[in-house]
Amino acid sequence: MSATGLRLGAAEWRRIAVITGVAVALFVTVRELPTGTNLSHMDFRVQGGNVIEFCDPANPQFLPVVAVRSPVTLAVAPDAPARAGADCTATLVLTTFSGKPIAPEDLIVVQTKPIHLLIVDPSLDDYQHVHPVPAHAAGQWRFSFRPRFGGAYRIFADFTPVATSRGLYAETELAVAGAPNAVVAGTQPAAWRATAHGYDFRLRPGSLLVRANVPSDLRLVVTKPGGGAVPIEPIMGAFAHLVAFDTSRSGFAHIHPNETDLAQLPDRTAPAFTFKVTIPAAGRYVIWSQVNLGGTETYAPFWFDVAP
Numbered sequence: 650m651s652a653t654g655l656r657l658g659a660a661e662w663r664r665i666a667v668i669t670g671v672a673v674a675l676f677v678t679v680r681e682l683p684t685g686t687n688l689s690h691m692d693f694r695v696q697g698g699n700v701i702e703f704c705d706p707a708n709p710q711f712l713p714v715v716a717v718r719s720p721v722t723l724a725v726a727p728d729a730p731a732r733a734g735a736d737c738t739a740t741l742v743l744t745t746f747s748g749k750p751i752a753p754e755d756l757i758v759v760q761t762k763p764i765h766l767l768i769v770d771p772s773l774d775d776y777q778h779v780h781p782v783p784a785h786a787a788g789q790w791r792f793s794f795r796p797r798f799g800g801a802y803r804i805f806a807d808f809t810p811v812a813t814s815r816g817l818y819a820e821t822e823l824a825v826a827g828a829p830n831a832v833v834a835g836t837q838p839a840a841w842r843a844t845a846h847g848y849d850f851r852l853r854p855g856s857l858l859v860r861a862n863v864p865s866d867l868r869l870v871v872t873k874p875g876g877g878a879v880p881i882e883p884i885m886g887a888f889a890h891l892v893a894f895d896t897s898r899s900g901f902a903h904i905h906p907n908e909t910d911l912a913q914l915p916d917r918t919a920p921a922f923t924f925k926v927t928i929p930a931a932g933r934y935v936i937w938s939q940v941n942l943g944g945t946e947t948y949a950p951f952w953f954d955v956a957p
């Protein structure tokens with residue numbers, strides 16, 4: 650009986666060896682297949698300190714994009730001088746620090762798009778989330794938006810190189826002619842409540858005080874005044890997107906709900922989503938929420954203070 654058991658064991662082992670061999674061969678073959686990108690992780694490294702930290706998606710943080718050196722260069726050129734209230738079409742040029750173009754094959758599609766642009770005016774009252782599309786020339790991308798105010802719009806790019814698989818950020822500015830917003834960034838009243846497109850938006854922090862360097866839980870609830878269904882639909886692979894800015898627009902945090910399963914439908918009349926974010930410095934901040942209500946992209950701002 651034990652001899653039979655041993656022979657069976659040997660056969661099992663042979664089978665395991667064959668399966669393992671096939672798996673290793675497949676693994677090696679797949680590894681050798683071209684990924685499509687000509688860039689390596691070395692293209693996304695910069696020497697010295699004060700280099701932008703790669704984002705850890707499990708612990709979303711406010712990223713000081715402007716103050717740190719990015720391993721990529723972002724430039725923007727509008728087709729015609731940008732004016733407040735008029736559509737502006739522009740070309741973005743995205744290259745590595747050494748000047749290599751960053752093309753679609755070099756980027757991973759994240760939240761359904763290869764590049765997310767977070768565009769914001771100096772007052773932070775005009776925030777827009779735009780997705781550029783690749784142009785003919787490698788490294789060139791085209792996008793359009795309609796600035797509401799005049800001023801130096803800041804454009805943050807959020808993307809993930811294939812070579813590193815980690816989120817990376819870059820920023821540039823676009824001058825928009827016209828009257829700037831009369832409201833100065835940070836003078837907006839603090840409020841965890843906002844209305845947009847006839848819906849009520851409430852954002853509630855887990856604790857009354859949001860403190861610097863302490864992870865904060867946030868809960869977003871959308872309701873219709875007087876009750877009724879809220880036709881919330883996924884947008885860019887999530888039911889809601891939150892983007893936080895500080896008043897000097899030194900960077901941003903881009904966060905998504907903990908509820909990642911889109912098949913799990915939210916409450917019909919009061920859809921609610923929870924988020925986690927860490928903001929490293931005290932001061933006045935705005936969080937813009939972005940949701941899709943029955944096909945209408947709806948943005949709502951929440952101004953708040955972060956305590957030391």
Ligand SMILES: [Cu+2]
Nearest residue numbers: 760890891903
């Ligand atoms: Cu998002």
